[in-house]
Amino acid sequence: MDKTMDKNTIIEGLKEIAKPYIQDQEAFDNLTEDTNFVDDLKINSANLVDIILDVEDKFDIVIEDKEMEDMMTVRSTIAIINKKLDNK
Amino acid sequence: MNRRVVVTGLGVVAPNGVGLQKFEASIKAGTSGIRYFKQLEEMNFSCCIGGIPDVSEELKLKYLTPLQLRNFTSSGILYACMAGIDAWHDAGFSYAEDEAHWDSGCIFGTGISGVEKMREATYKLDSGKVKRLGSNSVAQTMSSGVSAYLGGIIGLGNQVTTNSSACATGTEAILLAYDRVISGKAEKMIAGSSSEHGPFIWGGFDAMKVMTYKHNKSPTKGSRPMSASASGFVPGSGSGALVLESLDSAMTRNAPIYAEILGGAVNSGGQRNGGTMTAANNVAVQRCIKDAMENADILADEIDLINGHLTATIKDPTEIQNWVTALGREGKNFPYIHSLKSMIGHCLSASGAIESLAAVLGLKNDFIFPNINCENLHPDISALIDERKIPRTVIYSKDIDIVAKASFGFGDVNACVIFKKYNNG
Numbered sequence: 001m002d003k004t005m006d007k008n009t010i011i012e013g014l015k016e017i018a019k020p021y022i023q024d025q026e027a028f029d030n031l032t033e034d035t036n037f038v039d040d041l042k043i044n045s046a047n048l049v050d051i052i053l054d055v056e057d058k059f060d061i062v063i064e065d066k067e068m069e070d071m072m073t074v075r076s077t078i079a080i081i082n083k084k085l086d087n088k
Numbered sequence: 089m090n091r092r093v094v095v096t097g098l099g100v101v102a103p104n105g106v107g108l109q110k111f112e113a114s115i116k117a118g119t120s121g122i123r124y125f126k127q128l129e130e131m132n133f134s135c136c137i138g139g140i141p142d143v144s145e146e147l148k149l150k151y152l153t154p155l156q157l158r159n160f161t162s163s164g165i166l167y168a169c170m171a172g173i174d175a176w177h178d179a180g181f182s183y184a185e186d187e188a189h190w191d192s193g194c195i196f197g198t199g200i201s202g203v204e205k206m207r208e209a210t211y212k213l214d215s216g217k218v219k220r221l222g223s224n225s226v227a228q229t230m231s232s233g234v235s236a237y238l239g240g241i242i243g244l245g246n247q248v249t250t251n252s253s254a255c256a257t258g259t260e261a262i263l264l265a266y267d268r269v270i271s272g273k274a275e276k277m278i279a280g281s282s283s284e285h286g287p288f289i290w291g292g293f294d295a296m297k298v299m300t301y302k303h304n305k306s307p308t309k310g311s312r313p314m315s316a317s318a319s320g321f322v323p324g325s326g327s328g329a330l331v332l333e334s335l336d337s338a339m340t341r342n343a344p345i346y347a348e349i350l351g352g353a354v355n356s357g358g359q360r361n362g363g364t365m366t367a368a369n370n371v372a373v374q375r376c377i378k379d380a381m382e383n384a385d386i387l388a389d390e391i392d393l394i395n396g397h398l399t400a401t402i403k404d405p406t407e408i409q410n411w412v413t414a415l416g417r418e419g420k421n422f423p424y425i426h427s428l429k430s431m432i433g434h435c436l437s438a439s440g441a442i443e444s445l446a447a448v449l450g451l452k453n454d455f456i457f458p459n460i461n462c463e464n465l466h467p468d469i470s471a472l473i474d475e476r477k478i479p480r481t482v483i484y485s486k487d488i489d490i491v492a493k494a495s496f497g498f499g500d501v502n503a504c505v506i507f508k509k510y511n512n513g
Contacts, residue, residue: 020155046223050158053222 004082005059007033008067014074016056021047061085094146094510095346095448096338097179097331099171099280102442103139103432110180112449114431115457116482120308121432122322131287135299137307139324139433141167142283151241161204164284164390167327167438168196168234169241171280175329179276183463184243193246193274194235195265196329197257199437202229203288234282237310246274255397256354256439257281258328260299262505263352265332275337280329283438290323296366297399299323307469310449311402311434312461313398313427314408314478315468321399324433330360330448334510346511347451350384350490352505353377363500367403370410377414377494378449380504386490388415391423392505393456395447395493398427399434405468407496412472422473424488426459440495444505447491451509456483 001076015031022028023042027035037043037051052068055061055077061084071077098108104121105111105211114121121139128136143166147156151169160166172194181192205228212220232250239248247268253260258281265279283289291298300320303310311322330346338345355376357369381388394411398404411425413419428443429435435442450456458481465475494504 020158047155048223049219050222050224053220 003085010078013058034076091270092335093266093332093349094335094338095330096333096343097175098445099174099329100445101141101167101170102326103141103405104298106141118458118460122307122310124307134301135260135294136304137310141326162202162228164198164201165237167235168282169237171327171329172238175331176455179331188243188245191275192280193244194249195261196235197251197261200233201233205229219470228246253501255500256495256497256503257437257502259495259505260354266349269332269334275394276333278329279332281441282327282436283325283436285325311400311430313400313430316405317468318400324434324435326435326438347448348508348510350506350508353379353383354503357500359500366498369500372412373410376502376504386505390490391492393491394423394425394489396425396427397494397496408469408472420474422477430460444493447493447507454486458482460468
C-alpha cells in the first residue's frame with residue numbers, strides 16, 4: 001500500500017512547522033519546492049535541528065543524520081519524508 | 089579629572105512588584121511578595137512558601153520574541169532580560185541597529201541557569217534521545233545565558249559576561265561593572281543579577297534546613313530578618329538591573345541620575361577562622377566593609393543607612409556585630425539598618441542586585457523602606473544597637489546621603505558597595 005503523502009499536504013505541514021523560525025516573510029509567502037530554508041527563508045541554521053524534530057513529530061518518522069544534511073530545500077525534504085513514510 | 093560613576097537606569101522583577109513603579113509602591117508600603125505554593129507541599133518540602141514575580145505570558149512577549157519563547161523554561165534568563173531591558177530603556181537608551189553599542193556592556197550574574205531545561209534534558213539523555221535536546225538547550229543552561237540573551241537583544245558591544253558568587257553575586261556584579269566604567273574600558277554597563285524560582289533551585293536549601301518551615305500558613309509573616317522569632321530564610325527569585333554610566337557620559341546627554349557609586353570591595357574569608365563553605369569568616373566580613381569605605385573614601389560616621397544581607401537565619405545577630413565592629417558604631421550612634429528580604433525573601437543570586445536597586449531608589453526618592461516582620465527584635469541585636477535604628481514603617485527623609493549595601497555568599501565570599509545621593513555636583 002502506498003503510504004506516501006500528497007505533495008501539497010506535506011508543503012502545508014512544512015509551512016506550519018517553519019513559520020515560527022522564518023525571517024523572510026516574502027519568501028515564505030511565495031514558498032515553492034525550490035525554496036531553501038537557510039538561503040531563502042533566512043532561518044537561523046541552529047534552528048534547523050528544531051525543524052527536523054518538529055518534522056519527526058508531525059509525520060511520525062525518524063530522520064537520520066545523513067538525511068538531515070540533505071534537507072535544505074522544500075523539495076528534498078518532501079522526498080525524504082515520503083521515502084520514510086513509504087518504508088514504514 | 090578623575091572619572092565618577094553614576095546610576096542612570098533601573099529595572100526590576102521582584103516577588104512584590106514587577107516594574108519600577110509597582111516595586112517602589114510595594115517597598116514603601118511594606119508589602120510582602122511571599123506566597124504559599126501547593127507544589128512545594130506536594131513535593132514534601134518543609135518550607136512551602138517563597139517569592140515568585142508575577143509575570144504573565146503577555147508581558148513576556150514585550151521582551152522576548154515568540155521564537156525565543158519557544159520551548160523556553162529558564163525563568164532566570166527571562167527575569168534578567170526583563171530587568172536589563174527595562175533598565176536600559178529607563179536610562180534613555182535603545183537597542184542597537186546594525187552596529188553594536190561598542191562602549192556598552194553588561195555584567196549580569198546568576199547562580200545557575202536553566203534548571204528546568206537541565207531536568208528535561210536529563211530525562212531525554214537518559215533515554216538515549218540526545219537529538220531531542222534541540223537547539224536551545226545550551227543557550228538556556230549555560231551560566232552566561234543571562235548575559236548572552238540580554239547582550240544580544242540590546243546589541244551590547246563591550247564586555248558581556250556573567251559572574252557567580254552565590255548570594256553575593258548581584259552586589260559583586262555592580263562592583264565589577266563599576267570597575268569597568270571607572271577604568272574607562274566602558275562608558276555604560278548594565279550590572280545586575282538574576283535567580284530562577286522553583287523546587288529544583290530551592291530544594292537543596294530545604295534539605296539543609298536553612299529555610300523556615302513555621303510559616304506555611306502565614307506566608308507573608310515568614311521572612312523575619314532581625315526578629316527574635318526569625319526561623320530561617322524564605323526563598324525568592326527575580327532580577328534587578330542597574331545601568332552604570334560615567335558621570336561625563338551622563339552629563340553630556342543630560343541624563344537623570346539616581347545616585348552615585350563611590351566604590352566598594354569584594355573579598356573572601358578563605359574558609360578560615362570560622363569561615364566555611366556556608367558560614368562567613370567574620371574578620372573577612374569586617375575587612376570587606378572597611379575596605380569598601382576606604383575605596384569609597386568615606387568615614388564610618390558618614391554612613392546613614394545600611395542595607396543589610398540579613399536573611400532571617402540565626403546569623404543575623406552575627407552580621408550586626410560585624411557591622412558594629414567594622415564601623416566602630418553602636419547603640420544610638422549606629423546608622424539605620426534594614427533588610428529588603430523581609431518583603432521579598434532571599435532572592436539568592438538575585439538578592440544583591442534587587443536590594444541594591446532598592447537602596448538606590450530610596451536615595452533618589454528620599455525614603456527608607458520598612459523592615460517588616462520585626463515586631464520583636466532579637467535580644468542579641470537590641471543589645472548592640474538602638475531599636476529605633478530599625479524602621480518598622482517607611483521613613484521619609486532627605487537626610488539619607490550615603491548607603492552601604494553588603495551581601496555575603498556561600499564559599500565565604502563578601503561584597504560591599506557604597507552608594508551616595510547625587511546632588512548635581
